[in-house]
Amino acid sequence: xxxxxxxxxxYDCCAPLIGQGDDSSPVPLLPVAHTTQKAHLEVTVSxxxxxxxxxxxxxxxxSDTIIPCTEKSQNRTSAPENHPLFDKxxxxxxxxxxxxxxxxxxxxxxEDYIADFEAWCASPCGNVRTAGLLSYLKKGTLISDLIQAxxxxxxxxxxxxxKWDSKYGxxxxxxxxxxxxxxxxxxxxxxxxxxxxxxxxxxWSDPAVWESYISYYAAQQGARDLCxxxxxxxxxxxxxxxxIRGTGDKAKLISSNDTSGFTYRGRFENASQAVRIGYETTQKAHxALKWLIARQGYHCGxxxxxxxxxxxxxxxxxxxxxxxxxxxxxxxFSEIDLDELYEDVSKPDVExxxxxxxxxxxxxxxxxxxxxxxxxxxxxxxxxTGRLSIVCYxxxxxxxxxxxxxxxxxxxxxxxxxxxxxxxxxxxxVFIGAPSPEDIVEAAYGKKVSDKLRKSAVRxxxxxxxxxxxxxxDLMLCAAQRASNPAAMDSYEYQKTLCVTCALVxxxxxxxxxxxxxxxxxxxxxxxxxxxxxxxxxxxIESYMLEGNEASRLTNAMRLKPYYSRRPKxxxxxxxxxxxxxxxxxxSRDNKLAGYYKDKVAQLYKLLSNxx
Numbered sequence: 001x002x003x004x005x006x007x008x009x010x011y012d013c014c015a016p017l018i019g020q021g022d023d024s025s026p027v028p029l030l031p032v033a034h035t036t037q038k039a040h041l042e043v044t045v046s047x048x049x050x051x052x053x054x055x056x057x058x059x060x061x062x063s064d065t066i067i068p069c070t071e072k073s074q075n076r077t078s079a080p081e082n083h084p085l086f087d088k089x090x091x092x093x094x095x096x097x098x099x100x101x102x103x104x105x106x107x108x109x110x111e112d113y114i115a116d117f118e119a120w121c122a123s124p125c126g127n128v129r130t131a132g133l134l135s136y137l138k139k140g141t142l143i144s145d146l147i148q149a150x151x152x153x154x155x156x157x158x159x160x161x162x163k164w165d166s167k168y169g170x171x172x173x174x175x176x177x178x179x180x181x182x183x184x185x186x187x188x189x190x191x192x193x194x195x196x197x198x199x200x201x202x203x204w205s206d207p208a209v210w211e212s213y214i215s216y217y218a219a220q221q222g223a224r225d226l227c228x229x230x231x232x233x234x235x236x237x238x239x240x241x242x243x244i245r246g247t248g249d250k251a252k253l254i255s256s257n258d259t260s261g262f263t264y265r266g267r268f269e270n271a272s273q274a275v276r277i278g279y280e281t282t283q284k285a286h287x288a289l290k291w292l293i294a295r296q297g298y299h300c301g302x303x304x305x306x307x308x309x310x311x312x313x314x315x316x317x318x319x320x321x322x323x324x325x326x327x328x329x330x331x332x333f334s335e336i337d338l339d340e341l342y343e344d345v346s347k348p349d350v351e352x353x354x355x356x357x358x359x360x361x362x363x364x365x366x367x368x369x370x371x372x373x374x375x376x377x378x379x380x381x382x383x384x385t386g387r388l389s390i391v392c393y394x395x396x397x398x399x400x401x402x403x404x405x406x407x408x409x410x411x412x413x414x415x416x417x418x419x420x421x422x423x424x425x426x427x428x429x430v431f432i433g434a435p436s437p438e439d440i441v442e443a444a445y446g447k448k449v450s451d452k453l454r455k456s457a458v459r460x461x462x463x464x465x466x467x468x469x470x471x472x473x474d475l476m477l478c479a480a481q482r483a484s485n486p487a488a489m490d491s492y493e494y495q496k497t498l499c500v501t502c503a504l505v506x507x508x509x510x511x512x513x514x515x516x517x518x519x520x521x522x523x524x525x526x527x528x529x530x531x532x533x534x535x536x537x538x539x540x541i542e543s544y545m546l547e548g549n550e551a552s553r554l555t556n557a558m559r560l561k562p563y564y565s566r567r568p569k570x571x572x573x574x575x576x577x578x579x580x581x582x583x584x585x586x587x588s589r590d591n592k593l594a595g596y597y598k599d600k601v602a603q604l605y606k607l608l609s610n611x612x
Contacts, residue, residue, distance in 0.1 A: 003393055004229040004277070006310055006376050007285035010292070013311045019066060019205060027294035030066060030287040031210040032280055033217045035074050035241070038063040039086065040177040040187040041151060043142070047128065047195045049135030054149045060178040065190045065204045068213040071239045071279070082113040084120060084213060085130065086190045086204065093189075094140020099147070100185055101159045114138060125216035127209055129193040129200070142189070146174075152184060160184060218280075227278030229285070234278040241286040244388060245293055245304050245380065251388035253380075254282070289378075300438065301455040303391075304380045305462055309398060313368040315375075316402070318465055321416070322409050322433020326361055333364035351413075351518055354432045358409055362402060369398025377401070377466050381459070391459065394467065401466075408465045409434045411510040414503035414518060417495050432518070434507075435500045437461040443500035444478040447493065470511040476504050484565050486558045494558075525607060531568040534604050535561070538575050541597055545582045545589075 014029055021028040027036065040063070043054045057063045068084045082091040090096055090106040091113040097106060114137065121131045143160065146152045152160040153173045161168070162183050164175045174184050181187060192202045203209055221235035240254040254277065289306075297306040298319035307318050314332045317325040369375065379392030412434035441449060441457040449457075463469040483501040486494040506516050520533065539557035546553070556578040557564075564571040586594040 002395065003376070003378065003390065004281060004285040006374070006395065007288040008230065008281055010308060010310045010312070011284040011288040014288070014291075017312075019207065019210070021064070026061070026064065027290055028066065029291040031214060032283040032287070033068060033070075033214050034066050034210065034287075035069045035243070036247070037065050037067050037083075037086070037188055038179045038247070039065045039190040040174055040179060040181055041146065041189045042192065043146075043189055044192045044194060045133060045136040047132040047193060049132050049139070051136065051141070051145045052194065054146055054151055056151055056174055056176050058176055058178050063177075063179050065188075066210075067190070067204065068210075068217075070217065071237065074241055075239045080109045080112075082109060082116060084116055084217075085133075085209075086188070087113065088188050089143065089185055092137060093142040094137065095143045096185070099143045099152075099160055101157075101162070110140075120213065120216050123216050123219070125212050125219065127212040129195065129203060129206070130209060130212070132193045132195075133191050133203070221279060225272075225276045227281050228275050229277055229281045232278065234280060236272075236276045237279040237282045240277070240282050241290075244286065244290055245297075245299070245302070251302075251382040251384075251386055253286075253388050253390070255387065293380075300458045301451045302382045303455045303459055305378070305392065305466075306380075307375060307377045307401065307466070309369065310374045310376065313373055313375075313398065314365060315369075316362060316365050316405050318377075318401075318405055319437060319462070321436040321439060322358075322413070323431050324436065325405075325409070326433075329361050329364060350432065354413060355410065358406065362406055365402055366399075369402050371397050371399050373398035375401045379459075379462065381455075392462070392466070404466065404468055407468065408507075412503050412507035414499055414506060416499045416503070435503050437465070439496070439500050440475070440479070440504060443482065443497045443504065444475050446482065464507075471504060471508045473508065476501075476508045479504050485562050486554060487562075491552065527608060530604050530608050531564075531572075534572065534601060534608075535564055535568075535575075537597055537601050537604070538579055541586060542579060542582045545585050 011029070018029050018031055030036065038060075039057055041054060042057055044052045046052055065086060067086045070081075070084065072081045073083045080090075086092075091109050094110050094114075096110060100106070114134075117130075117134050117137070120126060121134050143152065147154060147160060151173045153164075153168065153175070155161050155168075161175075162185060164171055174181065174187050177187070190204050192204075200206060218235070223235070224233050225236045226232075227234050227236065240252050242250050242252050244251065244253065254275070292308045293304060293306050296308065296315060297304050305319060307315055309315060317328045320328075375396055375398045377392065377394045377396070378390065380388055381391045382388045413432055414434075415430055415432050416435060417430050435443070437458045438454070440461055441454050444457065445453060457475065460472050460475065464471050479497065479501040482488075483494075483498045486498075489497065506518075509516055521529070524530075535557050539555050542555040542557060546555070556575060560571050560575060564575075583594060583598070586597070
């Protein structure tokens with residue numbers, strides 16, 4: 001239960017941020033006993049319980065609403081179970097049966113809702129504003145008020161429409177809502193209460209209302225037991241929250257179904273003997289995890305990774321390429337200059353410059369992530385719809401995480417030339433750095449890789465970054481094989497595959513203790529290395545001379561690359577013949593440059609003929 005302790009510690013340290021949403025996280029850090037729901041309608045009443053106005057919520061961001069909930073309502077499926085304050089029309093509208101046009105009767109749902117709401121308002125924890133809302137809802141006129149306001153359009157029979165029909169013209173009312181709504185009577189309603197002379201926040205974002213419900217719900221909880229996560233005696237949870245990786249996520253980290261699936265039969269008499277988690281503990285842990293994943297998590301299908309500091313420290317991007325990490329650093333620290341990431345790759349000291357720039361890039365995080373700061377790395381994946389597993393978990397010092405990130409971006413760095421959009425680059429379309437895990441997977445298996453294989457491969461790459469595991473050899477070889485066949489890809493995909501493969505090969509050999517520089521190594525006399533240098537010169541000379549319509553075609557060096565990798569000496573004779581006309585044209589245009597390239601190729605030929 002170490003992960004729950006760390007998440008609870010994070011929640012307590014970040015408590016001042018409860019309920020505060022920002023652009024970096026669509027999910028706020030939720031109060032205990034609260035969840036989020038997308039609302040379709042907003043109704044405003046007075047403190048005396050008088051209907052004032054209503055509106056359709058057409059902005060998707062504005063529809064996200066913090067709502068109080070019980071354990072059962074938070075986990076409800078098809079069985080009716082009302083939320084305490086905001087809910088669908090079937091629960092909050094007393095005249096639902098009158099206007100729904102038959103079908104399943106919902107009067108019992110409304111009565112249960114009102115009874116629970118009355119108990120809250122009548123308790124010592126009651127709130128003045130919620131009491132005004134209760135007074136209005138007990139009148140049972142919500143749907144008729146929405147019809148009068150024009151938010152529930154009616155048909156020829158005078159009853160509100162369940163679904164929109166084009167014969168009624170343009171959509172209007174609740175059918176304009178930003179979130180999907182298959183039936184108007186499934187609309188989720190949130191309420192606001194206005195008190196004259198008081199400027200208070202909306203009911204769903206009022207800390208006083210949150211605290212009122214938290215205190216009330218805590219007083220309603222029953223028997224206390226030992227919480228296995230904290231070691232304290234407290235009211236324990238019977239159900240754990242879902243929606244961990246996103247709004248539609250039904251998978252849970254903790255679950256027990258011994259009464260139906262017999263998961264624990266033969267080991268325990270009942271599920272509570274397996275583990276007991278305090279209600280407040282599970283609420284804090286899950287709310288913190290949801291917030292962290294939405295704020296800085298990485299998703300690949302159902303796979304999710306998140307790294308965080310227990311005291312809310314700013315974290316480097318551990319799952320993107322080096323430029324992604326630089327963009328986050330520039331957002332976190334104003335002194336970071338993205339221009340530092342772009343260097344002339346032809347400079348002989350390019351690696352030294354890159355190392356200095358990388359240190360400057362991570363320097364802001366280094367001030368916060370010290371030996372005393374605690375960092376947690378966590379990976380989640382689901383094998384089925386309802387079960388979520390922890391596939392990676394590690395606690396380490398902040399400085400150690402920073403060292404691992406620096407190691408990855410240092411040893412897997414290569415000039416990457418696959419930025420399609422010019423606005424993504426500051427100085428051209430080349431930056432030096434490490435590729436992202438998904439770029440590595442696409443380089444190895446192509447763009448049309450299945451979701452299952454992509455997720456599996458990313459799961460193998462992530463430990464290379466976060467745990468310093470060696471790069472899988474089969475992944476590197478797959479990428480190298482694809483990069484050796486440029487004719488099978490368009491120019492952009494080939495350029496991306498080639499750059500990522502070079503970075504991957506360099507990282508693979510670095511793990512073996514062999515360091516390959518990014519620039520040409522004059523001291524490397526291996527035959528495979530020298531043959532590669534000859535091919536590179538042949539490719540560059542021909543591509544330099546291609547003009548007009550020919551500029552977009554593959555050079556002969558690239559076209560014959562698959563054969564060259566298997567029979568370099570034989571293929572070299574063919575390339576010599578095909579390069580001759582381009583070399584003559586280069587002599588006529590720039591005699592000095594042509595002589596320079598010819599001398600370089602001659603030097604490589606000499607080394608190949610007389611190996612040391």
